[in-house]
Amino acid sequence: MRTYNDLIDLVRNWSNRDEEIVSNAIIGDCLTYAADKAYRYLRVPPLERIVTFDSATLQASTVPANNGSNNITEITIPEDLIEFIHLRAVKENGSTSRMFNEKSDVRTFYDPYGEKYSNIGYWTRKGNKILIAPGLKNNEDNIELYYYRRLFALDARVDVTAANANISENYINEVASGETAPLNLKTGVSVPTKNLKKVVYTLASDSSVVSTVYYETTVSDSSIPAASLGQIRTITTNTYYGSEVYNWLKDENERILLNGALAEIFIFLKEPDTAKMYIELFKNEIAELNQEEAHRKASGGNIQFNFNSNGLI
Secondary structure, X not given: OOOHHHHHHHHHHHHOOOXXXXXXXXXXXXXHHHHHHHHHHOOOHHHEEEEEEEHHHHHHOEEEOOOOOXXXXXXXXXXXXXXXXXXXXXXXXXXXXXXXXXXXXXHHHHOOOOOOOOOOOEEEEEOOEEEEEOOOOOOOOEEEEEEEEOOOOOOOEOOOOHHHHHHOHHHEEEOOOOOOOOEEOOOOEEOOEEEEEEEEEEEOOOOOEEEEEEEEOOOOHHHOOOOOOOEEEEEEEEEEEEOEOOOXXXXXXXXXXXXXXXXXXXXXXXXXXXXXXXXXXXXXXXXXXXHHHHHHHHOOOOOOOOOOOOOOO
Protein backbone atom coordinates (compact mmCIF):
# COMPACT_ATOMS: atom_id res chain seq x y z
CA MET A 1 0.00 0.00 0.00
CA ARG A 2 1.58 3.26 -1.11
CA THR A 3 1.81 6.26 1.14
CA TYR A 4 0.82 9.72 -0.04
CA ASN A 5 4.49 10.57 -0.55
CA ASP A 6 4.96 7.37 -2.55
CA LEU A 7 2.09 8.47 -4.78
CA ILE A 8 3.73 11.85 -5.42
CA ASP A 9 6.98 10.06 -6.33
CA LEU A 10 5.07 7.71 -8.64
CA VAL A 11 3.43 10.57 -10.52
CA ARG A 12 6.78 12.34 -10.82
CA ASN A 13 8.45 9.24 -12.28
CA TRP A 14 5.68 8.83 -14.86
CA SER A 15 5.74 12.51 -15.77
CA ASN A 16 9.52 12.32 -16.31
CA ARG A 17 9.91 15.86 -15.02
CA ASP A 18 12.16 17.00 -12.19
CA GLU A 19 11.07 19.20 -9.29
CA GLU A 20 12.35 22.39 -10.92
CA ILE A 21 9.74 21.94 -13.66
CA VAL A 22 6.92 20.31 -11.67
CA SER A 23 7.08 20.85 -7.93
CA ASN A 24 5.74 18.44 -5.31
CA ALA A 25 3.09 21.04 -4.46
CA ILE A 26 1.82 21.02 -8.07
CA ILE A 27 1.77 17.21 -8.14
CA GLY A 28 -0.19 17.23 -4.89
CA ASP A 29 -2.70 19.67 -6.37
CA CYS A 30 -3.00 17.54 -9.53
CA LEU A 31 -3.72 14.45 -7.41
CA THR A 32 -6.46 16.38 -5.60
CA TYR A 33 -7.95 17.53 -8.92
CA ALA A 34 -7.90 13.95 -10.20
CA ALA A 35 -9.74 12.72 -7.10
CA ASP A 36 -12.30 15.53 -7.43
CA LYS A 37 -13.06 14.53 -11.02
CA ALA A 38 -13.20 10.83 -10.14
CA TYR A 39 -15.89 11.49 -7.54
CA ARG A 40 -18.08 13.12 -10.19
CA TYR A 41 -18.35 9.90 -12.19
CA LEU A 42 -17.46 6.90 -10.02
CA ARG A 43 -20.47 5.04 -8.64
CA VAL A 44 -19.08 2.03 -6.81
CA PRO A 45 -19.69 0.47 -3.35
CA PRO A 46 -16.58 1.93 -1.67
CA LEU A 47 -18.13 5.37 -2.17
CA GLU A 48 -21.46 4.37 -0.62
CA ARG A 49 -22.33 5.49 2.89
CA ILE A 50 -25.31 5.28 5.25
CA VAL A 51 -25.98 8.02 7.80
CA THR A 52 -28.76 7.61 10.37
CA PHE A 53 -30.39 10.62 12.01
CA ASP A 54 -31.89 9.79 15.40
CA SER A 55 -35.34 10.71 16.66
CA ALA A 56 -34.21 13.40 19.11
CA THR A 57 -32.30 15.25 16.40
CA LEU A 58 -35.20 14.97 13.97
CA GLN A 59 -37.88 16.03 16.43
CA ALA A 60 -35.90 19.18 17.17
CA SER A 61 -35.78 19.88 13.42
CA THR A 62 -39.49 19.31 12.73
CA VAL A 63 -41.48 22.48 12.13
CA PRO A 64 -45.06 23.37 11.10
CA ALA A 65 -45.58 23.46 7.36
CA ASN A 66 -47.51 25.54 4.88
CA ASN A 67 -47.44 23.06 2.04
CA GLY A 68 -50.54 21.02 2.87
CA SER A 69 -48.83 18.56 5.19
CA ASN A 70 -48.84 18.51 8.98
CA ASN A 71 -45.18 19.37 9.36
CA ILE A 72 -41.74 19.37 7.73
CA THR A 73 -38.58 17.74 9.03
CA GLU A 74 -35.26 19.34 8.10
CA ILE A 75 -32.07 17.29 7.82
CA THR A 76 -28.60 18.75 7.34
CA ILE A 77 -26.89 17.21 4.33
CA PRO A 78 -23.51 15.56 5.11
CA GLU A 79 -20.57 17.54 3.76
CA ASP A 80 -19.17 14.54 1.87
CA LEU A 81 -22.35 13.84 -0.12
CA ILE A 82 -22.04 13.52 -3.90
CA GLU A 83 -25.34 11.93 -4.94
CA PHE A 84 -28.45 10.61 -3.19
CA ILE A 85 -29.33 6.90 -3.40
CA HIS A 86 -32.33 6.68 -1.09
CA LEU A 87 -34.04 8.25 1.89
CA ARG A 88 -36.26 6.24 4.23
CA ALA A 89 -37.94 6.42 7.61
CA VAL A 90 -37.09 3.58 9.98
CA LYS A 91 -39.02 2.24 12.97
CA GLU A 92 -37.42 1.21 16.25
CA ASN A 93 -37.30 -2.44 15.14
CA GLY A 94 -35.42 -1.50 11.95
CA SER A 95 -38.34 -1.95 9.58
CA THR A 96 -39.14 0.61 6.92
CA SER A 97 -42.18 2.78 7.59
CA ARG A 98 -41.84 5.08 4.60
CA MET A 99 -39.69 5.42 1.48
CA PHE A 100 -39.31 8.96 0.21
CA ASN A 101 -39.40 8.07 -3.47
CA GLU A 102 -40.83 11.36 -4.71
CA LYS A 103 -38.43 14.26 -5.05
CA SER A 104 -40.03 17.57 -5.96
CA ASP A 105 -38.65 20.99 -6.77
CA VAL A 106 -38.71 23.52 -3.92
CA ARG A 107 -41.65 25.52 -5.27
CA THR A 108 -43.86 22.45 -5.70
CA PHE A 109 -42.81 21.17 -2.28
CA TYR A 110 -44.04 24.31 -0.54
CA ASP A 111 -47.08 24.85 -2.77
CA PRO A 112 -50.17 23.40 -1.00
CA TYR A 113 -51.87 23.16 -4.41
CA GLY A 114 -48.85 21.76 -6.23
CA GLU A 115 -49.39 18.33 -7.74
CA LYS A 116 -47.73 15.50 -5.86
CA TYR A 117 -48.32 11.87 -6.73
CA SER A 118 -47.87 10.74 -3.12
CA ASN A 119 -48.82 12.37 0.17
CA ILE A 120 -47.16 9.59 2.15
CA GLY A 121 -43.66 10.92 1.78
CA TYR A 122 -41.85 13.34 -0.51
CA TRP A 123 -38.78 15.51 -0.22
CA THR A 124 -36.73 18.28 -1.72
CA ARG A 125 -33.34 19.89 -1.29
CA LYS A 126 -32.93 23.49 -0.18
CA GLY A 127 -29.38 24.77 0.33
CA ASN A 128 -27.64 22.32 2.64
CA LYS A 129 -30.93 20.92 3.95
CA ILE A 130 -33.14 17.99 3.01
CA LEU A 131 -36.81 18.76 3.65
CA ILE A 132 -39.17 15.82 4.06
CA ALA A 133 -42.97 15.89 4.28
CA PRO A 134 -45.03 14.85 6.03
CA GLY A 135 -42.42 15.24 8.76
CA LEU A 136 -41.28 12.69 11.30
CA LYS A 137 -44.04 10.58 12.81
CA ASN A 138 -44.17 9.37 16.41
CA ASN A 139 -43.51 5.75 15.47
CA GLU A 140 -40.51 6.63 13.33
CA ASP A 141 -37.31 6.72 15.33
CA ASN A 142 -34.77 7.37 12.61
CA ILE A 143 -34.28 8.68 9.11
CA GLU A 144 -31.72 6.82 7.01
CA LEU A 145 -29.83 8.60 4.24
CA TYR A 146 -28.00 6.35 1.79
CA TYR A 147 -25.70 8.18 -0.61
CA TYR A 148 -22.48 8.32 -2.61
CA ARG A 149 -19.71 10.23 -0.85
CA ARG A 150 -16.32 11.80 -1.23
CA LEU A 151 -13.54 10.04 0.63
CA PHE A 152 -11.06 11.59 3.03
CA ALA A 153 -8.30 13.78 1.63
CA LEU A 154 -5.50 11.74 0.07
CA ASP A 155 -3.02 12.90 2.73
CA ALA A 156 -5.43 12.70 5.69
CA ARG A 157 -4.08 11.15 8.87
CA VAL A 158 -5.69 9.60 11.95
CA ASP A 159 -5.89 11.96 14.92
CA VAL A 160 -3.42 11.01 17.63
CA THR A 161 -5.53 10.37 20.73
CA ALA A 162 -5.33 7.80 23.50
CA ALA A 163 -8.70 6.46 22.38
CA ASN A 164 -7.48 5.86 18.82
CA ALA A 165 -4.21 4.35 20.03
CA ASN A 166 -6.08 1.91 22.28
CA ILE A 167 -8.33 0.85 19.40
CA SER A 168 -5.31 -0.09 17.33
CA GLU A 169 -1.60 0.63 17.58
CA ASN A 170 -1.63 0.71 13.77
CA TYR A 171 -3.29 4.13 14.05
CA ILE A 172 -0.19 5.75 15.55
CA ASN A 173 3.53 5.84 14.85
CA GLU A 174 6.18 6.69 17.41
CA VAL A 175 8.76 9.33 16.58
CA ALA A 176 12.12 7.77 17.39
CA SER A 177 14.43 9.59 19.76
CA GLY A 178 16.50 12.19 17.91
CA GLU A 179 14.32 11.99 14.82
CA THR A 180 11.38 14.05 13.52
CA ALA A 181 8.02 13.12 12.06
CA PRO A 182 8.05 12.54 8.27
CA LEU A 183 7.46 15.40 5.86
CA ASN A 184 4.38 15.79 3.71
CA LEU A 185 6.00 16.20 0.28
CA LYS A 186 3.26 18.50 -0.97
CA THR A 187 3.43 20.97 1.90
CA GLY A 188 7.05 20.42 2.90
CA VAL A 189 5.91 20.43 6.53
CA SER A 190 6.28 17.64 9.09
CA VAL A 191 3.04 15.82 9.87
CA PRO A 192 1.38 16.85 13.16
CA THR A 193 2.57 15.14 16.33
CA LYS A 194 1.27 14.72 19.86
CA ASN A 195 2.57 13.31 23.13
CA LEU A 196 0.86 10.34 24.80
CA LYS A 197 1.64 8.31 27.89
CA LYS A 198 2.46 4.72 27.03
CA VAL A 199 1.90 2.25 29.86
CA VAL A 200 3.38 -1.21 29.38
CA TYR A 201 2.68 -4.09 31.78
CA THR A 202 5.27 -6.87 31.65
CA LEU A 203 5.83 -10.11 33.53
CA ALA A 204 8.51 -9.77 36.18
CA SER A 205 9.73 -13.28 35.42
CA ASP A 206 10.71 -12.86 31.76
CA SER A 207 9.80 -9.24 30.79
CA SER A 208 7.23 -10.44 28.24
CA VAL A 209 4.57 -7.83 27.48
CA VAL A 210 1.17 -8.50 29.02
CA SER A 211 -0.62 -5.39 27.74
CA THR A 212 -0.03 -1.87 26.49
CA VAL A 213 -2.39 1.01 27.27
CA TYR A 214 -2.20 4.63 26.15
CA TYR A 215 -3.31 7.69 28.13
CA GLU A 216 -3.52 11.40 27.45
CA THR A 217 -0.72 13.35 29.13
CA THR A 218 -3.33 15.08 31.29
CA VAL A 219 -3.83 11.79 33.17
CA SER A 220 -1.63 11.65 36.25
CA ASP A 221 0.55 8.60 36.90
CA SER A 222 -1.28 8.02 40.18
CA SER A 223 -4.55 7.58 38.27
CA ILE A 224 -3.13 4.81 36.09
CA PRO A 225 -3.83 1.28 37.40
CA ALA A 226 -0.93 -0.30 39.23
CA ALA A 227 0.67 -3.52 38.02
CA SER A 228 -0.87 -6.79 39.15
CA LEU A 229 1.04 -9.25 41.30
CA GLY A 230 4.01 -10.59 39.34
CA GLN A 231 3.92 -7.74 36.83
CA ILE A 232 5.88 -4.53 36.30
CA ARG A 233 4.36 -1.25 35.10
CA THR A 234 6.46 1.07 32.94
CA ILE A 235 5.24 4.57 32.03
CA THR A 236 6.89 6.63 29.31
CA THR A 237 5.79 9.79 27.53
CA ASN A 238 6.47 9.55 23.81
CA THR A 239 5.75 11.59 20.67
CA TYR A 240 3.46 10.10 18.02
CA TYR A 241 2.05 10.97 14.60
CA GLY A 242 -1.08 9.51 13.03
CA SER A 243 -1.09 6.84 10.35
CA GLU A 244 -2.54 7.71 6.96
CA VAL A 245 -6.28 7.25 6.70
CA TYR A 246 -7.36 4.46 4.36
CA ASN A 247 -8.49 5.85 1.00
CA TRP A 248 -9.92 3.47 -1.58
CA LEU A 249 -8.64 5.51 -4.52
CA LYS A 250 -5.10 5.80 -3.18
CA ASP A 251 -4.81 2.34 -1.67
CA GLU A 252 -6.61 0.16 -4.21
CA ASN A 253 -7.09 2.13 -7.44
CA GLU A 254 -4.06 4.35 -7.74
CA ARG A 255 -4.15 4.06 -11.55
CA ILE A 256 -7.16 6.38 -11.62
CA LEU A 257 -5.26 8.98 -9.61
CA LEU A 258 -2.08 8.44 -11.62
CA ASN A 259 -3.75 8.98 -15.00
CA GLY A 260 -5.87 11.84 -13.71
CA ALA A 261 -2.89 13.61 -12.13
CA LEU A 262 -0.76 13.16 -15.27
CA ALA A 263 -3.55 14.66 -17.36
CA GLU A 264 -3.55 17.73 -15.10
CA ILE A 265 0.26 17.96 -15.15
CA PHE A 266 0.48 17.94 -18.93
CA ILE A 267 -2.26 20.54 -19.12
CA PHE A 268 -0.06 22.62 -16.78
CA LEU A 269 2.94 21.94 -19.05
CA LYS A 270 0.89 22.96 -22.11
CA GLU A 271 1.31 19.59 -23.83
CA PRO A 272 -2.30 18.99 -25.01
CA ASP A 273 -1.68 15.78 -26.95
CA THR A 274 -0.14 14.01 -23.96
CA ALA A 275 -2.80 15.46 -21.66
CA LYS A 276 -5.53 14.15 -23.97
CA MET A 277 -4.03 10.64 -23.87
CA TYR A 278 -4.08 10.58 -20.07
CA ILE A 279 -7.58 12.06 -19.94
CA GLU A 280 -8.81 9.14 -22.06
CA LEU A 281 -7.00 6.62 -19.87
CA PHE A 282 -8.50 8.28 -16.78
CA LYS A 283 -12.03 8.14 -18.22
CA ASN A 284 -11.61 4.54 -19.37
CA GLU A 285 -10.52 3.39 -15.89
CA ILE A 286 -13.62 4.97 -14.33
CA ALA A 287 -15.91 3.56 -17.04
CA GLU A 288 -14.51 0.06 -16.53
CA LEU A 289 -15.04 0.19 -12.77
CA ASN A 290 -18.59 1.47 -13.20
CA GLN A 291 -19.29 -1.23 -15.76
CA GLU A 292 -17.97 -3.92 -13.41
CA GLU A 293 -20.33 -2.65 -10.71
CA ALA A 294 -23.26 -2.65 -13.19
CA HIS A 295 -22.54 -6.32 -13.97
CA ARG A 296 -22.36 -7.19 -10.27
CA LYS A 297 -25.70 -5.52 -9.62
CA ALA A 298 -27.32 -7.42 -12.47
CA SER A 299 -25.93 -10.83 -11.50
CA GLY A 300 -27.44 -13.37 -9.14
CA GLY A 301 -31.11 -12.73 -9.84
CA ASN A 302 -33.76 -11.00 -11.90
CA ILE A 303 -33.74 -7.21 -11.96
CA GLN A 304 -37.02 -5.29 -11.88
CA PHE A 305 -37.47 -1.55 -12.33
CA ASN A 306 -40.62 0.40 -11.51
CA PHE A 307 -41.45 3.59 -13.41
CA ASN A 308 -44.13 5.98 -12.20
CA SER A 309 -45.40 8.82 -14.36
CA ASN A 310 -48.32 11.24 -14.29
CA GLY A 311 -48.10 11.86 -18.02
CA LEU A 312 -48.49 9.84 -21.19
CA ILE A 313 -45.54 7.92 -22.53
